[in-house]
Structure formats: C-alpha cells, structure tokens
Amino acid sequence: MAERTREDVLDDLDRVDRIDGAGSSGPDQPGEPDGSVGGPTPRPGRTRPPRPAGSGPVRWTLRLVAIGYVVVLVLLPLAVMLVRVFGDGLGAFVASVTAPEAVTSIILSVEVAVQSVVINTVFGLAAALLITRYRFWGRSALNALIDVPVSVSPVIAGLALILVYGQNGWFGGALAAVGVQVIYNAPGIVLATSFVTLPLVVRELVPVLEEIGLEQDQAGRALGANAWQRLWRLTLPSVRWALAYGVVLSLARALGEYGAVRVVAGNILGYTQTMPLLAAQRYTDLDENGAFAISFVMVAIAVLSIVVVAILRPKEES
Amino acid sequence: MAATTTTPVRPTRARAGRRPLPPGVLPLGAGSGLGLGLVTLYLSILVLLPLIAVVITSTEGGVAGFVDTLTNPAVSSAIVLTVLSALAATAVNVVAGTLVAWVLVRDRFVGRRLLSLVIDIPFALPTIVAGLVLIALYGIDSPIGITLAQTRAAIFVALLFVTLPFVVRAVQPVLEELDPDVEQAGASLGAGRLAIFVRLVLPNLVPAIAAGAALSFARSLGEYGSVTLISGSLPRRTEVASARMLSQIENDNLTGASVVAVVLLVIALIVIVGLNLVQRRAARRG
Numbered sequence: 001m002a003e004r005t006r007e008d009v010l011d012d013l014d015r016v017d018r019i020d021g022a023g024s025s026g027p028d029q030p031g032e033p034d035g036s037v038g039g040p041t042p043r044p045g046r047t048r049p050p051r052p053a054g055s056g057p058v059r060w061t062l063r064l065v066a067i068g069y070v071v072v073l074v075l076l077p078l079a080v081m082l083v084r085v086f087g088d089g090l091g092a093f094v095a096s097v098t099a100p101e102a103v104t105s106i107i108l109s110v111e112v113a114v115q116s117v118v119i120n121t122v123f124g125l126a127a128a129l130l131i132t133r134y135r136f137w138g139r140s141a142l143n144a145l146i147d148v149p150v151s152v153s154p155v156i157a158g159l160a161l162i163l164v165y166g167q168n169g170w171f172g173g174a175l176a177a178v179g180v181q182v183i184y185n186a187p188g189i190v191l192a193t194s195f196v197t198l199p200l201v202v203r204e205l206v207p208v209l210e211e212i213g214l215e216q217d218q219a220g221r222a223l224g225a226n227a228w229q230r231l232w233r234l235t236l237p238s239v240r241w242a243l244a245y246g247v248v249l250s251l252a253r254a255l256g257e258y259g260a261v262r263v264v265a266g267n268i269l270g271y272t273q274t275m276p277l278l279a280a281q282r283y284t285d286l287d288e289n290g291a292f293a294i295s296f297v298m299v300a301i302a303v304l305s306i307v308v309v310a311i312l313r314p315k316e317e318s
Numbered sequence: 319m320a321a322t323t324t325t326p327v328r329p330t331r332a333r334a335g336r337r338p339l340p341p342g343v344l345p346l347g348a349g350s351g352l353g354l355g356l357v358t359l360y361l362s363i364l365v366l367l368p369l370i371a372v373v374i375t376s377t378e379g380g381v382a383g384f385v386d387t388l389t390n391p392a393v394s395s396a397i398v399l400t401v402l403s404a405l406a407a408t409a410v411n412v413v414a415g416t417l418v419a420w421v422l423v424r425d426r427f428v429g430r431r432l433l434s435l436v437i438d439i440p441f442a443l444p445t446i447v448a449g450l451v452l453i454a455l456y457g458i459d460s461p462i463g464i465t466l467a468q469t470r471a472a473i474f475v476a477l478l479f480v481t482l483p484f485v486v487r488a489v490q491p492v493l494e495e496l497d498p499d500v501e502q503a504g505a506s507l508g509a510g511r512l513a514i515f516v517r518l519v520l521p522n523l524v525p526a527i528a529a530g531a532a533l534s535f536a537r538s539l540g541e542y543g544s545v546t547l548i549s550g551s552l553p554r555r556t557e558v559a560s561a562r563m564l565s566q567i568e569n570d571n572l573t574g575a576s577v578v579a580v581v582l583l584v585i586a587l588i589v590i591v592g593l594n595l596v597q598r599r600a601a602r603r604g
Contacts, residue, residue: 058511062421066421069417069418070418074440077456134344134346143369149365150537152369154445156563157368158567162577163372169371180373180408195365198365214344252427253442256443258444261568262542263564283450292365292450295446297450302447306442
C-alpha cells in the first residue's frame with residue numbers, strides 16, 4: 001500500500017471531508033456562554049417551531065419596547081445622518097468624498113486594513129489551531145492574552161505602542177538606527193489596527209474547530225496526507241465560513257478604528273490620516289456635512305459587511 | 319505503515335461549567351512547536367510588551383507621582399465620570415439586552431430578522447461614525463430639538479449605542495438552547511408568568527447576562543471614539559478617562575497617561591473577575 005499516488009490520497013481526503021459533523025460533540029451547556037468576544041457567534045441554524053412569548057398584551061408590549069429601543073437608539077440617528085448626507089444634493093456628497101484628502105484617506109485606510117487583516121488571519125488560524133488541538137504549558141495564558149485587546153481602551157493600546165516603539169520608547173532607538181519609523185507613520189497604524197482586531201478571527205475559529213474535533217484530521221493522517229494537505233483539504237474547508245466571517249468582521253473593524261490609530265498616527269494630513277481621522281478632523285473644522293459624507297462611506301462598508309455576514313451565516317447549516 | 323498510527327484519543331473529562339474538550343488533543347510536534355513560538359512572539363511584540371511598558375512607565379513617578387496624577391481634579395473627575403457612565407450603561411444593557419434577546423428568540427413577527435441585523439450595526443460601525451451619527455440627531459442643530467452635545471447624557475447615550483449588542487448576543491444563544499418544556503411544566507403546575515421567568519428562565523440566563531455585562535462594562539470603560547465629539551471632552555465636565563489620557567499623551571505626559579491606564583485596567587480586571595465569579599456560581603447552581 002506504499003504505492004499510493006498523491007491523487008489517491010487527495011481523493012480520499014475529499015471523501016473524509018464529506019463526512020461532516022462526525023466529530024461534533026454534545027450540545028452546548030447552557031451555563032457556558034462561550035466567552036466569545038468581539039462579535040456575534042454564528043450559530044448553526046435550527047428550525048424550531050415559533051414559541052409565543054406569552055399571550056396578547058404582554059407579548060405586544062415586550063415586542064414594541066424591544067423594537068422601539070433599537071429603532072430609537074440605532075436606526076433613528078442613522079436615518080437622520082443619511083438624510084443630512086444627501087441634504088445638500090448628490091453633487092456635494094460626491095465632491096466631498098472625491099476631495100484629494102478624502103481619496104488619500106480612503107486609500108490609506110484600505111491599505112492598512114488589508115495588511116493587518118492578512119497578518120491577523122494567519123495568526124488567528126495558527127493560534128486557534130494551537131488552542132483547540134494541542135495541550136501545552138501556558139495554553140490558557142495564551143488563550144486569555146488573545147482576549148486582552150477587547151478589554152483595553154484603544155487609547156491605552158496606542159499609548160502602549162508609543163511606549164515601546166515611539167522615539168523615546170524601548171525599541172525606538174534601535175528602530176531609528178535601522179531607519180524605521182513606526183509611530184506617526186504607516187507601520188504604527190498597522191500595529192494599532194492589528195492590536196485592536198487581534199481576537200476577532202481567533203474567536204470565530206475556536207468554536208468551529210472544537211466542534212469538528214480531530215477525527216477528520218486523524219483519518220487524513222491515516223490515509224497518508226501530510227500536515228499541509230490536511231490543513232488545505234480538510235481543516236480549511238471545514239472552517240471556511242467561520243474564517244470568512246472573522247475576516248469580514250476584522251476588515252470592518254480595521255477600516256474604522258479611531259482611538260488607537262489617533263494616538264499613534266499623529267493625524268498628518270494626507271500622510272497618516274485615515275478615514276475615521278478625516279471624519280473627526282472635518283467635524284472639528286466645522287465641516288459637519290463633510291464629516292457626514294465620509295462617514296457615509298464607512299456606514300456603507302459596515303452595512304455591507306453585516307449583510308455579507310448574514311449571507312455567510314446560513315451557509316454554515318448545509 | 320507508519321502513517322496509520324493515529325494518536326490515541328485520550329478520554330477527556332468535561333469539567334463542570336466548561337465546554338467539553340475536543341475528542342482528542344495532540345502533543346506539540348516540531349511544526350506546531352514552531353507555530354507556537356511564532357504566535358507567542360507576535361503576541362509579545364503586539365500586546366504583552368507594550369502593556370508591560372504601560373505598567374512600568376506608570377511607576378516612573380513613584381508613589382508620589384501616582385498620587386499626584388490621580389488627585390489632579392481633571393483626572394479624578396474623568397475617572398469617576400467614566401466608571402459611573404459605564405456602570406449606568408451596563409445596568410441598562412442588562413435589562414434592555416435581555417429583553418431584546420427574549421423578543422428575538424421567543425417572538426415571531428415581520429421584520430424580526432431585520433431587527434437582528436440592526437443590532438449588529440453598532441459592532442460594525444466605526445466608533446467615530448457612531449459619534450457622528452448621534453451628533454446628526456442630538457447635535458446642536460438637532461432636528462428633533464433634543465440637544466445633548468457637551469452634556470454627560472451624551473456620553474451615556476453613546477455608550478448605550480456602542481454596547482447594545484453585547485448582552486443581546488450573549489443571552490440569545492442560551493435562550494435558544496433553553497428547553498421550553500420546563501416552562502410549560504411550570505405553567506401546568508400553576509406558576510404565574512413572572513414566576514416562571516424569574517424562577518425557571520432567569521437562573522439559566524444569569525451566566526450569559528454576566529458575560530455580556532462584563533464585555534459591555536469593559537468596552538464602556540475604554541470607549542473613546544463615539545464619545546469624544548458629542549461630549550466635547552470638556553475637562554472636569556464631560557471628559558472621559560480615555561480623552562484625558564489622549565490629552566496627557568499629546569502634552570507628552572506619558573507617565574501620567576500610564577497611571578490613568580493602569581487604574582482603568584485594574585478597574586476593568588476587578589469587574590471582569592467579579593462577573594466571572596457570578597458566572598461560575600450560577601453555572602454550578604444550574
């Protein structure tokens with residue numbers, strides 16, 4: 001059986017891939033809200049018959065209060081802003097969004113977001129695999145450390161990075177000696193953005209990896225697949241929606257990070273000014289509608305990412 | 319055929335209140351060991367070393383420096399304002415978030431999926447945009463005549479906006495898993511609707527509510543982007559701790575900013591650990 005060709009192995013791997021959910025463990029314990037962080041966890045959909053929340057007046061009251069709260073808190077201000085964005089006409093909006101400083105800020109934001117999301121996706125996949133599949137000393141410390149950015153103010157994140165990588169920081173001298181400027185420069189923005197979006201991919205992957213377990217992987221190993229083949233043909237296909245979900249969440253968050261970036265970027269016009277920084281700048285310069293216009297671009301990205309995620313989520317069921 | 323030797327699947331003990339461990343775990347090999355090294359290196363460069371630097375820098379002025387910073391009126395009022403606002407917002411979230419989750423899971427009506435989508439908006443919306451959105455409605459030229467700009471109420475509303483999803487999304491999955499038979503049994507035994515909720519449903523939700531509250535409080539404590547523009551960040555009046563730190567950083571007072579940062583981190587830690595205890599105790603009882 002040593003003569004198995006590569007194709008044989010890959011064929012078998014495809015078959016293993018189809019044995020889906022073989023490793024799914026028991027139902028979640030209700031006492032464990034999975035400590036997930038930074039985002040709603042995609043749930044495998046379940047179709048249970050609707051259960052009425054009580055009868056008549058109570059149900060209607062609860063429903064109206066819930067809807068009213070969300071509408072007044074979120075939708076109403078959002079709608080008012082959209083009205084004001086286009087209050088001066090479409091021309092004013094287009095002029096505001098295509099102004100040179102707006103274009104450079106959009107480009108910078110996209111560049112930074114892509115870089116930090118790529119870094120965090122690779123890191124997130126590695127960290128999630130380590131946490132779910134291996135047992136080693138310091139595993140729970142690693143697990144806890146990944147969540148730290150969620151509980152830390154973005155301003156503290158920026159401050160922390162300045163203290164290490166700034167001109168007078170721990171590594172500032174060494175970095176300056178090799179001609180690298182991190183703070184008040186693009187690398188600093190990438191670092192700050194990566195800090196803030198660090199947990200998002202990991203937290204999406206860990207529950208899914210726990211659910212699929214190791215059976216697939218062990219079957220693949222038994223069939224003679226090496227680690228890379230198992231990763232590409234077994235693990236990644238199983239977690240692809242969770243991974244996509246984490247990437248979309250990270251992108252949305254990365255494009256819009258303000259606090260941490262504000263601290264490390266120094267807000268140099270047309271150089272380190274990202275979209276959120278430009279929005280704030282325009283508002284302080286009393287160009288309220290200009291601020292709303294660039295905000296609209298970010299709202300569009302945010303809503304788009306929510307819709308993409310909503311489309312991705314049901315696919316998890318099949 | 320060495321390839322067929324699979325790692326023996328170790329029996330795993332599912333500890334109380336913990337997700338059951340995956341059916342098998344592996345010892346670290348050469349590849350995974352290298353991976354662990356790189357992951358640890360990345361985490362150290364990005365998170366661990368910088369946060370250690372904050373703690374060390376905060377001690378540079380000694381005890382006197384610490385006390386000096388914290389007794390500065392602008393600093394102390396910023397910290398007090400931040401903690402009180404975060405507590406208030408979290409308290410509202412515990413009630414409103416549980417209610418919204420309840421309606422999303424147990425009620426069926428047209429637009430329920432839309433409501434669910436809207437709840438995710440604060441997650442996806444950049445914080446500065448959240449602030450500007452609130453300015454559009456509650457700013458100086460408010461179309462509904464409610465101006466909250468440069469008030470503490472604005473901070474409260476902004477915190478409610480950005481933390482809306484935390485409790486909802488923590489409670490929702492637990493509520494979905496809850497067996498309605500128990501409630502029906504309660505009802506058939508003559509328990510009132512309120513009694514059923516308080517005695518049968520709520521105890522199961524407490525861990526999830528506590529988890530959501532912890533996230534909501536931690537987020538509120540450090541919130542900056544959504545709060546800064548609408549509150550005007552007036553020192554001693556509407557300036558939150560994050561805004562105070564930023565102004566210290568801009569005045570090159572990195573030690574002072576680190577002191578405030580450490581105080582915020584300690585407060586967040588205390589609340590998170592406290593709510594974690596609530597979670598565990600409730601899980602054990604359930």
